[in-house]
Amino acid sequence: MSKRILSVVGARPQFIKAFPVSNALRRSHDDVLVHTGQHYDAMLSDVFFAELDIPEPAYNLGVGSGTHADQTAQMMIELDDVLDAESPDVMIVYGDTNSTLAGALVAAKRSTTLVHIEAGLRSGNRSMPEEHNRIATDHLADVLLAPTSRAVDTLRSESVPGEIHETGDVMYDAILYVRERANEVSAIREQLDLEPDGYVLATVHRAGNTSNKSRLSSIIRGLASVSVPVVLPIHPRTEAALKENGLWQLACDQLTIIDPVGYLDFVSLLEGATLVATDSGGVQREAFYLDTQCITLRDETEWVETIDCGWNTLVGADSDRIAQALAQNEPNPPKPQLYGDGRAAERVAEVIDSV
Numbered sequence: 001m002s003k004r005i006l007s008v009v010g011a012r013p014q015f016i017k018a019f020p021v022s023n024a025l026r027r028s029h030d031d032v033l034v035h036t037g038q039h040y041d042a043m044l045s046d047v048f049f050a051e052l053d054i055p056e057p058a059y060n061l062g063v064g065s066g067t068h069a070d071q072t073a074q075m076m077i078e079l080d081d082v083l084d085a086e087s088p089d090v091m092i093v094y095g096d097t098n099s100t101l102a103g104a105l106v107a108a109k110r111s112t113t114l115v116h117i118e119a120g121l122r123s124g125n126r127s128m129p130e131e132h133n134r135i136a137t138d139h140l141a142d143v144l145l146a147p148t149s150r151a152v153d154t155l156r157s158e159s160v161p162g163e164i165h166e167t168g169d170v171m172y173d174a175i176l177y178v179r180e181r182a183n184e185v186s187a188i189r190e191q192l193d194l195e196p197d198g199y200v201l202a203t204v205h206r207a208g209n210t211s212n213k214s215r216l217s218s219i220i221r222g223l224a225s226v227s228v229p230v231v232l233p234i235h236p237r238t239e240a241a242l243k244e245n246g247l248w249q250l251a252c253d254q255l256t257i258i259d260p261v262g263y264l265d266f267v268s269l270l271e272g273a274t275l276v277a278t279d280s281g282g283v284q285r286e287a288f289y290l291d292t293q294c295i296t297l298r299d300e301t302e303w304v305e306t307i308d309c310g311w312n313t314l315v316g317a318d319s320d321r322i323a324q325a326l327a328q329n330e331p332n333p334p335k336p337q338l339y340g341d342g343r344a345a346e347r348v349a350e351v352i353d354s355v
Contacts, residue, residue: 003352005031006088006112008079009057010038010099013171013282016263017094017117019052020173020345025352032086036075036099037062051264052178068098068129075102088112090352093141096121096134104137113355116162117170117348119144120151121302128208130281134302138162143355145348147339148305163355167347168340171282175289176342178267186268188261192231194272199228200326201273201292202255205235209279209297213245215317219297220247222315222322223277224254230277231256231269275326277315284312285339293332295325305338 005025009018018033025031035057061078063071079102083091091107092115093100100116107114116137123131138144138155141162146152147169155164189196202223209215220242223230232255242248251257261269270276271290276283279297284306287294294312306312310333315321340347 003029003089004086005029005090005092005352006034006082006086007031007092008034008036008099008103009094010036010063010075011095011097012263013280014094014097014099015052015054016174016178016282017170019054020177021092021117021170021348022054024345024349028349028353032059032088033057034059034079034082035061036078036102037064038071038075038097038099051262052174072098072102072105075099076106079103079106083107083110083112090115090355092117092352093137094118096130096137098129098133100137101133104140108140113142114140114162115143115145115352115355116141117145117167118147119164120146120148120153120155122154123300123302125300143351145351147344150305165347165351167351168342168344169285170344170348171285172289172339172342173345175267175286178264179271179290182264182267182271186264188265188268189272192256192258194229194231194269196272197274199256199273200226200230201269201276201278202230202232203235203276203278203280203283204232204238204297206279206298207237209317210235210238210241212317213247216241216245217247218317218319219322220251220254222317222319222326224250225319225323226326228274229256230254231258231273233258233261233266233269235260277322277326288312288335288338291332291335295322297322309333309336309338311335 022031063074090113093103095118119138138160144162144164145167152166234257242251273292275293276287277295284294284303288306288311296314299316313325315325
């Protein structure tokens with residue numbers, strides 16, 4: 001039976017995950033896309049809808065930035081009105097952002113079936129807002145769609161009340177499509193005069209790094225240690241933090257800082273890099289899917305499987321560890337199939353058919 005579905009997205013990784021799922025759902029169901037506005041910069045949100053052929057959201061709530069409490073509360077108010085207007089059978093939330101938690105809290109107080117995609121992930125770091133968001137959402141959800149068997153085990157160990165299903169990672173579905181398209185249309189490497197495997201790509205945006213001058217300075221110094229170009233598409237938060245802390249000129253002198261890029265260009269840069277240094281959870285998986293070694297600028301990760309199999313290294317914000325990891329020249333290890341076969345969106349649709 002056809003269902004009315006409300007899919008809530010608000011940040012870059014969620015836009016990427018949503019497009020294969022929405023494509024699969026729309027074959028049988030009415031999927032209404034809601035953009036909370038959590039990412040409101042055009043290069044961090046609008047560009048994804050255009051490049052990935054995602055229909056424009058039916059709602060853009062325009063919430064924007066704010067404290068965690070202000071942002072989540074405003075999203076809840078706006079989403080509550082959307083649920084009144086749409087009366088969905090199902091709400092889908094993705095990942096671990098404030099948009100995720102806001103959607104979960106609103107749906108949990110209604111008869112709407114709450115589905116959490118990317119359930120069961122844990123970093124073990126309770127100081128991260130994302131950790132609280134994902135734990136709370138998992139315990140509120142009616143249906144939990146886990147990307148890995150480890151995530152399934154975590155959910156069972158926590159005795160969550162909802163139905164648990166292992167689907168694989170929907171981002172893998174997305175990257176298989178996007179890689180082919182990026183190879184066809186992106187000219188970013190040529191524009192920047194970058195040779196394949198001749199540069200490092202870096203992304204730094206997480207508040208734990210940008211709001212701490214010591215960590216941010218150490219990361220910049222670690223990245224600057226490598227002899228090949230380090231390309232850093234600059235996140236607005238990171239640019240502001242570098243300037244506020246007197247690090248902007250150092251970063252400009254030592255790194256190749258570029259404006260934020262569209263997703264197709266980013267995938268092209270990531271696939272062509274010899275290494276990526278990142279504090280993003282999404283980029284860790286994208287690098288794995290694109291056969292690019294990853295150095296994670298955090299002290300923990302939700303994607304521990306990539307560490308275990310040798311495709312990802314945790315270095316925190318320690319400049320010496322960053323430099324050492326960037327200098328490593330070991331061949332890539334064999335790559336296991338960790339996150340499904342690229343058909344996770346189909347499995348998501350099958351589960352939703354049955355709820």
